[in-house]
Amino acid sequence: MKYDLIIIGGGPAGYLGAERAAAKGMSVLLFEKRNLGGVCLNEGCVPSKALLYSAKIYDYTKHSEQYGVKVTGSSLDQETVIKRKNKVVKTLVTGVKGALKKHNVTVVEKTARIEKKSVEGFVVSADNEFYTGDRLLICSGSEPIMPPIPGLLEGYQKGFVLTNREILDLTKIPETLVIVGGGVIGLEMASYFNSAGSKVTVVEMLDKIGGPIDDEIAELLRREYEKKGITFNLGCKVTSFTEKSVVFEKDGKTFETDAEKVLVSIGRKPSTKDLGLENIGVEKDKRGAIITDSMGRTNVAEVYAAGDVNGVSMLAHTAYREAEVCINNITGKKDVMRYSAIPSVIYTNPEVASVGETEATAKQKNMDFESVTLSMKFSGRYVAENEGGNGICKVLRDKRTNRIIGVSLIGNYASELIYGAAMMIETQMTVEDLKELVFPHPTVCEILREALFAF
Amino acid sequence: MLESNSVQFFVPKTNGGADMATAVIMPRQGNTVESCVVSKWHKKKGDKVNIGDILFTYETDKATFDEEAKTEGILLETYFEEGDDVPCLLNMCVIGEPGEDISSFAPDGAKSVNEETEKPKEDIKEEIKAQTDTLSAQTYGSDGLKISPRAKALAEKTNVDVSYANATGPNGRVIERDIQVLAKEGLKVTPAAKASYDQTASYNPTGIGGRVTEDDVKRGSIIETVAPVETKAVAVTEYTEEKLSNIRKLIAKTMHASISEMAQLTMNASFDATSIINFRTMVKANSERLGLANITINDIVIYAVAKTLLAHKDLNAHFNGESIKRFNAVNMGVAIDTPRGLMVPTVFNSDKKSLNDISAEVKDLAGRCKSGNISPDLLTGGTFTITNLGNLGIESFTPVINPPQTAILGVCGLVTRVKDENGQVKPYQAMGLSLTIDHRVVDGAPAARFLKDLCANLENFEILLAK
Numbered sequence: 001m002k003y004d005l006i007i008i009g010g011g012p013a014g015y016l017g018a019e020r021a022a023a024k025g026m027s028v029l030l031f032e033k034r035n036l037g038g039v040c041l042n043e044g045c046v047p048s049k050a051l052l053y054s055a056k057i058y059d060y061t062k063h064s065e066q067y068g069v070k071v072t073g074s075s076l077d078q079e080t081v082i083k084r085k086n087k088v089v090k091t092l093v094t095g096v097k098g099a100l101k102k103h104n105v106t107v108v109e110k111t112a113r114i115e116k117k118s119v120e121g122f123v124v125s126a127d128n129e130f131y132t133g134d135r136l137l138i139c140s141g142s143e144p145i146m147p148p149i150p151g152l153l154e155g156y157q158k159g160f161v162l163t164n165r166e167i168l169d170l171t172k173i174p175e176t177l178v179i180v181g182g183g184v185i186g187l188e189m190a191s192y193f194n195s196a197g198s199k200v201t202v203v204e205m206l207d208k209i210g211g212p213i214d215d216e217i218a219e220l221l222r223r224e225y226e227k228k229g230i231t232f233n234l235g236c237k238v239t240s241f242t243e244k245s246v247v248f249e250k251d252g253k254t255f256e257t258d259a260e261k262v263l264v265s266i267g268r269k270p271s272t273k274d275l276g277l278e279n280i281g282v283e284k285d286k287r288g289a290i291i292t293d294s295m296g297r298t299n300v301a302e303v304y305a306a307g308d309v310n311g312v313s314m315l316a317h318t319a320y321r322e323a324e325v326c327i328n329n330i331t332g333k334k335d336v337m338r339y340s341a342i343p344s345v346i347y348t349n350p351e352v353a354s355v356g357e358t359e360a361t362a363k364q365k366n367m368d369f370e371s372v373t374l375s376m377k378f379s380g381r382y383v384a385e386n387e388g389g390n391g392i393c394k395v396l397r398d399k400r401t402n403r404i405i406g407v408s409l410i411g412n413y414a415s416e417l418i419y420g421a422a423m424m425i426e427t428q429m430t431v432e433d434l435k436e437l438v439f440p441h442p443t444v445c446e447i448l449r450e451a452l453f454a455f
Numbered sequence: 456m457l458e459s460n461s462v463q464f465f466v467p468k469t470n471g472g473a474d475m476a477t478a479v480i481m482p483r484q485g486n487t488v489e490s491c492v493v494s495k496w497h498k499k500k501g502d503k504v505n506i507g508d509i510l511f512t513y514e515t516d517k518a519t520f521d522e523e524a525k526t527e528g529i530l531l532e533t534y535f536e537e538g539d540d541v542p543c544l545l546n547m548c549v550i551g552e553p554g555e556d557i558s559s560f561a562p563d564g565a566k567s568v569n570e571e572t573e574k575p576k577e578d579i580k581e582e583i584k585a586q587t588d589t590l591s592a593q594t595y596g597s598d599g600l601k602i603s604p605r606a607k608a609l610a611e612k613t614n615v616d617v618s619y620a621n622a623t624g625p626n627g628r629v630i631e632r633d634i635q636v637l638a639k640e641g642l643k644v645t646p647a648a649k650a651s652y653d654q655t656a657s658y659n660p661t662g663i664g665g666r667v668t669e670d671d672v673k674r675g676s677i678i679e680t681v682a683p684v685e686t687k688a689v690a691v692t693e694y695t696e697e698k699l700s701n702i703r704k705l706i707a708k709t710m711h712a713s714i715s716e717m718a719q720l721t722m723n724a725s726f727d728a729t730s731i732i733n734f735r736t737m738v739k740a741n742s743e744r745l746g747l748a749n750i751t752i753n754d755i756v757i758y759a760v761a762k763t764l765l766a767h768k769d770l771n772a773h774f775n776g777e778s779i780k781r782f783n784a785v786n787m788g789v790a791i792d793t794p795r796g797l798m799v800p801t802v803f804n805s806d807k808k809s810l811n812d813i814s815a816e817v818k819d820l821a822g823r824c825k826s827g828n829i830s831p832d833l834l835t836g837g838t839f840t841i842t843n844l845g846n847l848g849i850e851s852f853t854p855v856i857n858p859p860q861t862a863i864l865g866v867c868g869l870v871t872r873v874k875d876e877n878g879q880v881k882p883y884q885a886m887g888l889s890l891t892i893d894h895r896v897v898d899g900a901p902a903a904r905f906l907k908d909l910c911a912n913l914e915n916f917e918i919l920l921a922k
Contacts (some may be wrong), residue, residue: 294661336661338668401669403647426663428645 003029004135005330006124008112008275011038012316013307014139015096017323021137022103029113029131030105032123037093038141039278043165044075045091046092048188050085052347053120055195059349066387076196079171114276122303122428123279135302137326138282138290140275142268142308151241152264163260164189170444174198174260178246180238181266184346187221190230191348201257203248207235207265210346214394214408216373218439221263221352221410233257270309287311287397294336296326304330318342341426350391353414356425357396357406369405371396372454374393376411379450380442386412395421395451401432407448417445418420424448431455470517477526478553478560479510483543485831488515490542490605491537497521502530504550511547517834519795519827526550532556533627538625539603597890598735602629603845613638619649648672713858715828718894721853721865722903726910728869728886731755735918740871749813752886753843754814756866761805762919764839767905770862771838774896779861788837788857789817791824798824799857801837810920841866845886854891861896864909865889886913 005021010032018030033449035042054076061074071232100107110126117123121134144163146152155161162170164185173196179186182204183401194200197294200208209232210218222232233255234247270289277284283291283299289311296304299368304326321337328335343355362369376391383389391411398405405422425432431452438448481491491513498510508524510609526551530712535541545562556895557817600618602610610617617629626629641658644652644667651672656677662668699707713719721920731752738750748754758834764771791798807815823829845868854865866886873880888909892902912919 206549324496334665338661338663398647399648401650403645428647428662428666428668440805 002121003027003028003106003131003133003240005029005135005137006122006131007137007139008037008114008124009038009139009307010096010107011139011141011307011319012040013319013323014038014137015100015136015305016320017107017139017327019099020103020324020327021330022043024327024388026331028103028105029396030107031126032107032109033111034287035093036100036107036109037089037096039164041092041096042089043155043168043240045316047085047089047168048164048185049347050088051192052188052349054081054084055192056349059373063387073074076173076175076334078173080198082169082171085168110201113274114279117280135330136304137323137330138275138277138298138303138305138309139307139323140271142314143404144264145267145269146264147266149238149240153253155243155262158243160243161264163264167261167263170261175259176205176260177201177263178257178259179263179265180246181264182206182232182234183211183265183267184344185265185292186263187346187348189265190225194225194228194230195349201259202230202235202237203233203236203246203257205235205237209234210352212358213346213352213354216394217352217354217392217408217410220392221346221348221350222392222436224350225348227346234286246439268308268314270311272309282318285311295329295334295338296322297329303323310329313339313342315342315344341422343418343422345418347415350366350386350389351414353418354408355406355418355422356404356410359396367405370399370455372451373455374447374451376444376447377407379444382411382444382447384442393447393451395448397431397455401428402432403428404431404434409447413444413446417448421448422446460806472863474547476531476555476557476560477528478546479514479522479524480544480551481541482520482522484515484520488543488831491515491536493539493547494519495537498530500530500533504528509771510755513541514701515831516705517831518702518798518829519684519700521827522547529553531555531568532560532867534562536601536626536628537907538628538630540605540630542604600629601627603631605631606634607643609634609638616642616744619644621653643667645669654783656795661804700795700797706796709858710855713725713748713855716777716858719856719891720894720902721889721891722898722899722906723851723887723889724906725872725873725885725887726911726913728884729730730916732884748814748818750810750814752845753841753866754810754817755916756843756913757787757789757802757805757817757841758813759909759916760808760839760864761787761808762922763905763909763912765806766908767901769897769901770892770905772896773838773859774858774861774863774893779896782838784838786836786838787881788840788860789820790840790842791821793824795827798829798834799837800824800829801835803836839863851887851889854889856891856893859894862902863891865891
């Protein structure tokens with residue numbers, strides 16, 4: 001049988017692309033080599049949220065007294081936490097399988113390789129079986145970057161050094177944990193293991209944490225976690241791993257920190273090896289990312305790519321939309337991918353969320369903007385629920401067009417309210433129009449309305 | 456009877472001491488015509504105009520007309536631009552002497568096309584408000600926007616901001632359909648991009664729901680794409696592209712409707728044309744002496760058809776899908792090839808007219824069609840149509856019925872054939888006839904009977920004349 005579309009990779013881009021394409025009447029074949037749902041569902045976004053929620057409940061019990069609730073003898077049972085996490089993952093993966101089945105998507109849980117382009121179409125092999133399709137959508141995702149640092153590989157093989165995959169299955173809380181890389185994954189894991197009782201040390205090469213987030217918010221988050229006992233070593237370069245410690249340099253001096261476990265989370269790279277892309281001439285950049293245009297097309301006609309594999313945004317929700325853009329263009333509805341209003345969230349406690357420009361990027365782009373920074377205490381609900389909270393909300397306005405170009409927040413519920421800011425940016429509504437929107441009261445999202453009226 | 460349609464109306468309005476200036480109005484071409492589109496101005500403001508000069512060309516959906524000057528002077532003012540749909544009888548322009556006060560000639564609410572006003576926006580807005588209830592011929596919107604009167608009226612009715620209409624009319628003019636699109640779909644531009652959005656430019660929208668974003672406006676019409684390597688460049692062939700005239704659009708619409716809605720059947724026959732050829736030769740030789748028109752073979756066929764049709768009324772009929780209307784007189788549509796496209800003027804009551812009358816009338820109608828000044832009223836009302844491709848050597852074809860008529864006759868060229876006459880092979884001139892009928896209402900046999908009668912009448916033309 002010849003398929004209208006063959007999708008390689010069953011993560012967010014792959015499974016959603018398959019559903020959308022099948023819903024439009026295409027015959028779809030989906031290959032997944034590990035687990036349907038991809039990194040996001042199995043060893044990334046979702047399982048980490050299950051862990052972090054357990055930590056949050058545990059934190060509540062420890063800090064409940066200031067809210068007038070006395071809890072004694074609370075403890076965190078890591079084995080139960082992991083068991084529950086696995087249940088959550090299983091439920092969601094089953095859901096993905098069900099959705100694909102409902103849409104009549106053929107799923108082959110094997111490693112796929114592109115063989116050639118024949119007159120019949122693209123030929124893809126898996127376990128010596130051959131499949132043909134008119135089009136390809138490549139969603140092979142990404143993998144952790146493992147730099148060639150002495151001791152890293154050995155440590156990884158011995159189970160001393162972990163990636164996001166292994167750390168989410170730890171059934172025993174390590175006494176000491178060193179996290180190399182203070183980005184989203186590193187900070188979320190730092191947050192969890194700090195709550196769970198580990199002595200956590202973060203080693204970051206840059207002089208701020210949180211990657212591209214707003215500088216002021218990064219600083220607030222760092223101070224918040226320093227208060228909770230996490231040690232941050234910024235501007236440090238890891239030079240080697242011993243069997244029980246991490247060695248790093250700062251300003252020419254060498255430091256060594258003992259660790260029971262080490263998490264390496266310095267970034268991710270597109271997974272494009274062994275896919276057979278060279279057999280049909282798909283172009284990649286020097287990082288190995290497949291080069292796509294704004295419509296999701298690669299340089300080869302009828303070959304599309306979506307998700308982490310294109311190396312652009314590397315977020316599950318970006319992947320969803322990229323896959324939809326590809327399917328729309330494949331089925332004749334012109335669509336373009338926009339990256340200007342993609343929200344990003346760090347699910348620490350407090351949460352950090354942002355969308356659009358930060359002051360740094362807006363300056364870099366020479367935009368004519370002004371920004372407003374408000375304390376989250378302007379929100380009644382925030383004050384009611386966050387004893388001692390010192391979150392902020394920062395909103396950037398383009399002076400020329402009077403539209404919102406960026407929003408950054410630190411404070412709980414930030415993850416759930418950031419989409420509203422994304423809508424403001426994506427639709428390019430003017431501040432004048434946005435002022436007419438009604439927000440529910442009392443909610444934390446009212447902080448956005450407050451910020452609009454500060455312009 | 457035709458004169459009244461081409462007469463130019465002068466509506467001189469007296470205005471104090473200055474009463475020399477003369478207004479030229481948009482003529483009413485036929486009783487059913489409410490407005491005409493200005494196709495071209497041949498003179499511009501300030502030009503010297505002599506009697507007989509063509510001032511402007513305008514068109515209805517059926518024909519194009521030239522408006523000649525009936526007075527001389529300077530073209531002092533024009534009130535509409537090319538592409539405007541102007542209600543009939545409104546003042547189009549004023550001819551007079553320099554310095555004359557012509558303010559009273561402006562159609563209600565109209566502004567001079569050439570007069571750029573520098574009034575503050577607020578003033579203009581108020582002015583527009585004040586004119587809302589009048590039939591406004593305003594050609595400028597609030598921001599110097601070019602807009603047709605009908606578009607403006609619709610914009611006011613539907614409460615849309617005309618400055619965001621995507622102008623598709625000539626010279627970047629907003630026309631009625633632009634307002635319809637805007638009212639129905641809304642403006643496809645994000646609020647932030649509105650300020651810099653130029654409704655006459657074409658952007659490559661990348662925003663949500665296909666909206667034009669601020670970046671799109673900045674970028675112009677370029678979109679970043681990676682050209683697929685396997686796509687081969689298609690050889691570009693040179694071509695010219697031309698927007699269809701109203702006449703062409705109407706032909707396209709009518710012909711397509713005809714083929715798609717009817718069950719058309721064409722049958723071919725031929726007859727011995729010796730009788731009509733001899734008759735025509737005789738008339739030609741004596742036309743001057745007898746005071747006859749230059750009667751052509753086509754006139755003879757028209758005459759014969761007119762005399763034959765009333766015995767076959769299913770073919771002299773209109774069919775609307777529900778009922779058939781059989782006519783007791785033959786209003787013969789005659790297809791005329793003109794530089795503007797096919798036109799079909801009507802010879803009314805052709806069954807009651809003499810061959811000479813028919814010949815003269817067809818010549819007159821053809822001349823009007825070719826010069827483009829025929830009344831639209833003469834282009835309707837046909838009950839049957841004749842189309843002649845014989846002089847181009849066509850031997851048979853499938854004419855397309857002009858709805859709601861039920862038949863059309865194609866007249867083909869003369870060919871030499873032979874026939875057996877008492878054992879002798881004898882050459883003769885044969886003429887082909889191609890009859891298309893609407894098989895929904897006319898069956899093959901009755902149509903064939905009509906063709907047979909027609910051939911018999913043409914083969915014995917002198918007897919038909921005597922009847």
